[in-house]
Amino acid sequence: MARNGWWRVAAAAAIALGGCGRGAGQAPPAVGQPTRQEAAQQSPLHKTRPIKTVREAAVAGLFYPGQEKDLAREVDRLLAAAKPAGIKGLRGLVAPHAGYEFSGPTAAIAYKQLEGRPIRTVVVMSPSHYALFEGAYVPNVDAYATPLGRIPLAPAAETLAGTRPFTAEPACRVMRPPWWRQSPLEAPPRGEDKPDTWEHSLEVQLPFLQRVLKEFELVPVEFGEADEAAVEAAAKVLAARLDDRTLLVASSDLSHQLPQETANKLDTACIEAICKLNPGGIAEEQACGRVPIRTLIHVARQKGWKAKLLDYRTSGDASGDRSAVVGYAAIAFFDEQERPAAEAAPSAEFTPEERKLLVELARRTVEAAVRGRELPEVELAAWPAKMAAPRACFVTLNKSGQLRGCVGHLVPQEPLVRAVSQNAVAAALKDTRFQPVTPAELDRIEIEISVLTIPRRLEFQSPEDLLAKLRPRVDGVILQVGRRLATYLPQVWEKIPDKETFMSELAEKAGLPPSAWKSPEAVVLTYQAEVF
Numbered sequence: 001m002a003r004n005g006w007w008r009v010a011a012a013a014a015i016a017l018g019g020c021g022r023g024a025g026q027a028p029p030a031v032g033q034p035t036r037q038e039a040a041q042q043s044p045l046h047k048t049r050p051i052k053t054v055r056e057a058a059v060a061g062l063f064y065p066g067q068e069k070d071l072a073r074e075v076d077r078l079l080a081a082a083k084p085a086g087i088k089g090l091r092g093l094v095a096p097h098a099g100y101e102f103s104g105p106t107a108a109i110a111y112k113q114l115e116g117r118p119i120r121t122v123v124v125m126s127p128s129h130y131a132l133f134e135g136a137y138v139p140n141v142d143a144y145a146t147p148l149g150r151i152p153l154a155p156a157a158e159t160l161a162g163t164r165p166f167t168a169e170p171a172c173r174v175m176r177p178p179w180w181r182q183s184p185l186e187a188p189p190r191g192e193d194k195p196d197t198w199e200h201s202l203e204v205q206l207p208f209l210q211r212v213l214k215e216f217e218l219v220p221v222e223f224g225e226a227d228e229a230a231v232e233a234a235a236k237v238l239a240a241r242l243d244d245r246t247l248l249v250a251s252s253d254l255s256h257q258l259p260q261e262t263a264n265k266l267d268t269a270c271i272e273a274i275c276k277l278n279p280g281g282i283a284e285e286q287a288c289g290r291v292p293i294r295t296l297i298h299v300a301r302q303k304g305w306k307a308k309l310l311d312y313r314t315s316g317d318a319s320g321d322r323s324a325v326v327g328y329a330a331i332a333f334f335d336e337q338e339r340p341a342a343e344a345a346p347s348a349e350f351t352p353e354e355r356k357l358l359v360e361l362a363r364r365t366v367e368a369a370v371r372g373r374e375l376p377e378v379e380l381a382a383w384p385a386k387m388a389a390p391r392a393c394f395v396t397l398n399k400s401g402q403l404r405g406c407v408g409h410l411v412p413q414e415p416l417v418r419a420v421s422q423n424a425v426a427a428a429l430k431d432t433r434f435q436p437v438t439p440a441e442l443d444r445i446e447i448e449i450s451v452l453t454i455p456r457r458l459e460f461q462s463p464e465d466l467l468a469k470l471r472p473r474v475d476g477v478i479l480q481v482g483r484r485l486a487t488y489l490p491q492v493w494e495k496i497p498d499k500e501t502f503m504s505e506l507a508e509k510a511g512l513p514p515s516a517w518k519s520p521e522a523v524v525l526t527y528q529a530e531v532f
Contacts, residue, residue: 051142058185059200060147063099068147075211078108087113091305092248092296092333097201102315103328109311110330111208118494119247121154123219125292126202126251131195133172133224136234139196140168148210149400154217163237165230195222201251214401223291235298250296252289254327260316267327275307305333355532362395362424362447369425370437378417391416392452395423399444405431450489455525463518467499475526479506479517486510490529
């Protein structure tokens with residue numbers, strides 16, 4: 001490989017650039033292609049399936065808050081009250097699907113377990129409450145929407161729909177729910193309702209996933225009538241397509257409209273059957289989502305997973321009326337044999353308190369800059385020595401799970417606290433891929449800081465050797481060919497896990513042909529990051 005001097009890379013790296021998607025070093029788009037701003041406002045996940053058709057929210061304002069800000073606040077409140085259970089090797093969840101005022105606390109405990117996990121794809125399996133059909137329905141749309149934004153469907157959804165017992169076009173009859181006129185959804189003409197048009201049991205799971213995972217791809221599956229043979233077939237198909245970064249969710253409430261004491265007995269038996277991986281032990285009256293749960297159990301048995309109860313309660317615990325209650329449970333499915341990654345990122349350098357201080361500094365700075373006020377003063381003497389030392393860092397802004405700005409430096413230039421402050425301003429106002437952040441957006445802006453190690457030259461003898469030496473989810477990568485340079489932060493691996501695709505898209509980000517990383521002139525450096 002060509003031995004271009006480190007001074008050139010360092011000089012280029014000294015210019016603030018974005019590491020969280022396309023942008024730095026990129027050539028202007030061709031006629032008819034999206035602008036850089038338009039491309040940056042889309043998740044990289046969206047590229048796999050252009051969004052043309054969207055299943056819009058049907059129960060926003062009915063089962064959960066209908067406004068983005070209110071919904072985000074409510075989900076965050078529920079998640080903040082939930083506790084992590086320390087589950088290792090999490091692979092699946094059972095979560096309830098009633099209105100958030102009743103089942104929200106239990107659902108939050110289920111989804112709390114996802115924090116910090118590199119989940120890229122979520123298969124949500126729900127029962128059908130309003131449609132009569134056989135098999136498992138996979139909607140033929142490009143995305144699902146909630147007030148928090150759109151969730152792209154994974155390419156696997158289309159593949160799954162063509163594999164029995166899954167289908168995209170079941171023969172069905174839909175009975176509209178009593179509340180359909182109160183729905184924010186514009187009703188289709190009579191006779192054109194699809195199985196998922198009004199279905200709430202899948203939709204109510206999505207805001208929790210959006211707030212915890214931020215970016216992911218969805219595979220929605222709605223089960224109609226299915227005998228045990230169909231359930232086993234569905235489980236076999238799903239099990240063959242799972243990887244360590246795919247989560248299975250079975251949406252289900254437990255017993256319905258029974259006195260609290262009776263409900264507790266039935267629900268206890270149902271939960272015991274689930275945790276013992278006994279699909280035959282779930283009676284029809286014990287769980288409306290018994291088919292999704294049975295499917296999850298069959299997958300668990302094939303994979304050698306185990307199950308553990310996280311939470312159980314009833315609607316009576318929320319309302320105080322225990323005369324006729326609905327039961328809710330959160331159950332985790334996990335793989336005890338999960339292998340740790342061969343390589344790991346460096347251990348944390350900053351304490352939780354220090355991380356919090358840096359994020360708060362960035363937030364105060366962004367708010368002041370956006371509102372045109374004086375920026376917070378950064379007195380080095382007031383900060384711990386390691387935070388006053390020169391460090392390279394990036395500040396990333398997200399809004400509703402979508403990138404809103406990302407600016408930083410690859411080599412140390414300023415004391416860390418000043419670099420955080422400067423990059424926060426630049427991410428909010430000077431990232432050329434976006435319009436400046438406005439005051440109206442501030443409540444929805446989420447801030448992430450990445451503190452970088454010093455980049456090091458990666459020696460390799462061939463493109464194949466380079467790919468073998470890259471460490472997904474550990475290494476940030478700098479690619480330089482001639483005067484063109486671009487970087488992807490380590491967290492971009494979450495969106496682009498394939499090594500060759502990662503490098504090809506990094507080359508495109510630098511305004512180069514996708515194969516440029518294979519050139520003898522290519523220089524590659526790697527670094528690691530502590531992200532919080």
